[in-house]
Amino acid sequence: MAKIVSQQVYSENKQVEVIMEESPEIVPDSIFKKFFLEVASLTIFTLRFFKEVIKPPYEINELMKQSFLIGYKSLPLVAITGFIIGLVLTIQSRPTLAKFGSESLLPAMVAVSIIREIGPVITALIFAGKVGSGIGAELASMNVTEQIDAMQVSDNNPFKYLVVTRILSATFMLPLLVIFADGVGLMGSFVGVNIKGNVSAYLFFSQIFQSLEFGDLFPAVIKTFFFGFAIGLIATYKGYYSNKGTEGVGKAANSAVVLGSLMVFIIDMIAVQVTSVLQN
Amino acid sequence: MTQNATDIDLKAETDYKPNGNVVIKMEHLKKSFGNNHVLRDINLVINKGENLAILGQSGTGKSVLIKCIVGLVEIDDGKLLIYGKNISELKDKELIETQKKVGFLFQSGALYDSMTVRENLEFPLRKQLSSIPKEELESIVKEALHDVGLDEAIDKTPSELSGGMRKRLGLARTLILKPEIMLYDEPTTGLDPITSKEISNLILEVQKKYNTTSVIITHDIECTRLTANRIIVLKEGVCAAEGTFAELEKSADPWIRSFFE
Numbered sequence: 001m002a003k004i005v006s007q008q009v010y011s012e013n014k015q016v017e018v019i020m021e022e023s024p025e026i027v028p029d030s031i032f033k034k035f036f037l038e039v040a041s042l043t044i045f046t047l048r049f050f051k052e053v054i055k056p057p058y059e060i061n062e063l064m065k066q067s068f069l070i071g072y073k074s075l076p077l078v079a080i081t082g083f084i085i086g087l088v089l090t091i092q093s094r095p096t097l098a099k100f101g102s103e104s105l106l107p108a109m110v111a112v113s114i115i116r117e118i119g120p121v122i123t124a125l126i127f128a129g130k131v132g133s134g135i136g137a138e139l140a141s142m143n144v145t146e147q148i149d150a151m152q153v154s155d156n157n158p159f160k161y162l163v164v165t166r167i168l169s170a171t172f173m174l175p176l177l178v179i180f181a182d183g184v185g186l187m188g189s190f191v192g193v194n195i196k197g198n199v200s201a202y203l204f205f206s207q208i209f210q211s212l213e214f215g216d217l218f219p220a221v222i223k224t225f226f227f228g229f230a231i232g233l234i235a236t237y238k239g240y241y242s243n244k245g246t247e248g249v250g251k252a253a254n255s256a257v258v259l260g261s262l263m264v265f266i267i268d269m270i271a272v273q274v275t276s277v278l279q280n
Numbered sequence: 281m282t283q284n285a286t287d288i289d290l291k292a293e294t295d296y297k298p299n300g301n302v303v304i305k306m307e308h309l310k311k312s313f314g315n316n317h318v319l320r321d322i323n324l325v326i327n328k329g330e331n332l333a334i335l336g337q338s339g340t341g342k343s344v345l346i347k348c349i350v351g352l353v354e355i356d357d358g359k360l361l362i363y364g365k366n367i368s369e370l371k372d373k374e375l376i377e378t379q380k381k382v383g384f385l386f387q388s389g390a391l392y393d394s395m396t397v398r399e400n401l402e403f404p405l406r407k408q409l410s411s412i413p414k415e416e417l418e419s420i421v422k423e424a425l426h427d428v429g430l431d432e433a434i435d436k437t438p439s440e441l442s443g444g445m446r447k448r449l450g451l452a453r454t455l456i457l458k459p460e461i462m463l464y465d466e467p468t469t470g471l472d473p474i475t476s477k478e479i480s481n482l483i484l485e486v487q488k489k490y491n492t493t494s495v496i497i498t499h500d501i502e503c504t505r506l507t508a509n510r511i512i513v514l515k516e517g518v519c520a521a522e523g524t525f526a527e528l529e530k531s532a533d534p535w536i537r538s539f540f541e
Binding site: 057145146147149150152154156 | 351
């Protein structure tokens, strides 16, 4: 016999209950049910973002503040990571290329690798770890301490102030960070090339620019907008609708990183397929 | 206003007579969370200028009730009228206008940790900031802080404040929007008896100065005695008893009396 069960999903800022009939024959596992309810809730959240983002008033000051915190404050971490990636990739690739007598292709190979794939993906993963967890934990702790409710009852729109600004900042700051990381990565590669050789900066960068095409750079930058959007969306969603209690804060931060990182790989896989179809 | 709050020792008017000017009306109000039927059938009328205390055991839906009033929780069934308007039927704009008249003091204070005391007070006024001259904004903030006796705390952060000061700041932030109805969610929980008395007196001072209608959720019987004109006791999602402090204190029902012992 079917029994009635209910599940909390979220619409606007209010808890809304979805009552549905559960039949063991139709829904064999509650994991599926939870998954689809989560997808429904995330879809409502995403649609609300697009509704709020175009509706005035615009939170320009908060957007600037978040862009500073999300973008500028991430520069040192992204720079160090980018430099190390460029350096290590160069050092690791040299012996293989040397076997084929193609050491001269080292700058071009590293540049294409960094700009097409490694720069965007590694920077996005670092971004998901630093920014995603930060947003998830911040919003979840605001939720636990009723600060989000307080904003709502004081005639402010917490969704617009907290969610829209953070998603927009993440979407627009990540591409800039990726371009910066790519540049620093190439500097790291230059250092790596010169550990066992003597290549001038002019020659190194000439080889890089000769080997790169518009088709290498453009899709790589475009996909980072989607990476940033996905990381911001998941982090704000997990934080905004976290469970009450300190445990909820930890879970929100954790799932923001895990799901954000997973989304980076999924989007990357789709982007590679789309790019290869468009280029053929 | 609260410099000598403990010395003032205000007390609610126990001979308060309803003026027939209904501010909030609930008819057969129901709210459930899954199979947990928190509010089963609430019928309640709150008059203008009244201080109503709501007592009840933990989990009986006291906080849910006032969160329904302020719009943080959506009701399942029944009617909730604020100034005669059924909030379930209001459109967004009208709903916002009605909810603007309601202020809510959260149990924890719900202060914005990343902002200073000044920024906490300015935040509710963000929409009007462009139309308020800087000097006027400064005086509004200082007056709000003065009203709750926190003049010196203007540049501090919430983490530098004590529990009582956080409650006062939460109250100041709520009052800055000049609400006509004040909802207090356990205003004295976690405070020592002296600070609790200060907060209770502050509730009365606010009610007298701004002529607000107050709904106070509390477990603190001293706070109830000091602040309430009328008390209702919630039991299993319905109003189990209603009356003044003196009436309920002598109730024939031992369960009701146990709240006042």
